[in-house]
Amino acid sequence: MITRFAGLTPTRSRAVVHDGLVFTVAVAPDPVTPSLYEQTVKALARIDESLALCGTDKSRILSAIVYITDMKQKGEMNRAWDEWVDPKNPPMRACIGVDLEAPHIVEIVVTAAK
Amino acid sequence: MITRFAGLTPTRSRAVVHDGLVFTVAVAPDPVTPSLYEQTVKALARIDESLALCGTDKSRILSAIVYITDMKQKGEMNRAWDEWVDPKNPPMRACIGVDLEAPHIVEIVVTAAK
Amino acid sequence: MITRFAGLTPTRSRAVVHDGLVFTVAVAPDPVTPSLYEQTVKALARIDESLALCGTDKSRILSAIVYITDMKQKGEMNRAWDEWVDPKNPPMRACIGVDLEAPHIVEIVVTAAK
Numbered sequence: 001m002i003t004r005f006a007g008l009t010p011t012r013s014r015a016v017v018h019d020g021l022v023f024t025v026a027v028a029p030d031p032v033t034p035s036l037y038e039q040t041v042k043a044l045a046r047i048d049e050s051l052a053l054c055g056t057d058k059s060r061i062l063s064a065i066v067y068i069t070d071m072k073q074k075g076e077m078n079r080a081w082d083e084w085v086d087p088k089n090p091p092m093r094a095c096i097g098v099d100l101e102a103p104h105i106v107e108i109v110v111t112a113a114k
Numbered sequence: 115m116i117t118r119f120a121g122l123t124p125t126r127s128r129a130v131v132h133d134g135l136v137f138t139v140a141v142a143p144d145p146v147t148p149s150l151y152e153q154t155v156k157a158l159a160r161i162d163e164s165l166a167l168c169g170t171d172k173s174r175i176l177s178a179i180v181y182i183t184d185m186k187q188k189g190e191m192n193r194a195w196d197e198w199v200d201p202k203n204p205p206m207r208a209c210i211g212v213d214l215e216a217p218h219i220v221e222i223v224v225t226a227a228k
Numbered sequence: 229m230i231t232r233f234a235g236l237t238p239t240r241s242r243a244v245v246h247d248g249l250v251f252t253v254a255v256a257p258d259p260v261t262p263s264l265y266e267q268t269v270k271a272l273a274r275i276d277e278s279l280a281l282c283g284t285d286k287s288r289i290l291s292a293i294v295y296i297t298d299m300k301q302k303g304e305m306n307r308a309w310d311e312w313v314d315p316k317n318p319p320m321r322a323c324i325g326v327d328l329e330a331p332h333i334v335e336i337v338v339t340a341a342k
Binding site for chain 1: 230232234235238239240241242243244246247249251252253295324326327328329335337339
Binding site: 004013018101 | 134135174176177179185188192195196199201203204205206207208209210211212225227
């Protein structure tokens with residue numbers, strides 16, 4: 001069985017659950033600030049919300065891909081990550097510099113166990 | 115058991131199936147047009163083919179990462195996506211601006227349930 | 229059950245195992261050479277190490293996303309990949325041009341079966 005949780009647009013889900021795995025993605029919700037630290041804090045809070053919808057939480061994240069638009073600011077993202085992460089249960093993580101749709105400067109894709 | 119479907123090059127598979135999960139990737143096949151809309155239509159058709167090879171279909175896609183080379187054209191990719199997606203079963207999706215090997219301007223990575 | 233293998237930083241794991249799936253990421257370990265071929269060889273060796281820690285190996289890789297910083301050098305990455313890959317068990321693979329934190333010019337994210 002596949003369970004889907006609606007996102008802002010009808011052609012995408014904010015989270016999908018299948019066979020003990022959760023797939024979710026988040027950007028900072030409106031209003032979007034220009035600070036990478038703040039956008040990361042808010043995107044991670046959104047991940048928390050989505051994981052809760054799916055019946056799980058950050059202690060069960062398996063992998064995270066963090067896309068940011070300016071690698072020179074990676075420290076700001078790391079600061080938000082390190083404050084947020086469950087230190088007893090750190091995910092595999094990659095941080096990749098890419099383009100995103102403005103005003104977003106961070107987007108996070110997470111795979112978690114339910 | 116892991117089942118692999120051969121791609122154009124012997125060192126990569128176009129799709130891999132394991133324990134109810136399908137991993138597949140597609141670009142637009144030759145001839146490659148310069149239109150992002152058309153490349154996306156063709157890459158998504160290729161995803162359909164690969165999912166069929168694996169015994170599943172787009173209604174069972176869990177997550178999709180859409181890589182495009184020009185975020186300013188994201189609307190063209192979205193138009194193709196919205197026409198193609200199963201609106202009753204929308205995947206989690208992220209769209210990321212990156213470099214790809216020319217002439218490709220879109221590449222799509224999908225995880226689906228079998 | 230989720231099993232995590234510690235990485236260089238306490239807030240990330242180098243590999244995570246759950247329900248028959250392994251999630252791992254690697255860059256070339258220090259000292260980091262400026263050659264894409266050599267960094268790829270070393271990152272892939274690191275993937276081998278992580279898979280071994282998790283009780284699996286490259287013959288059971290399902291998907292790989294290879295991030296490189298210069299798509300014009302993709303051939304150098306391919307050369308290392310083709311020498312390394314198990315030709316009887318090729319993974320799904322995507323190669324994406326992105327920014328990475330210097331001096332890294334390649335980072336590889338792998339999902340494997342245990």
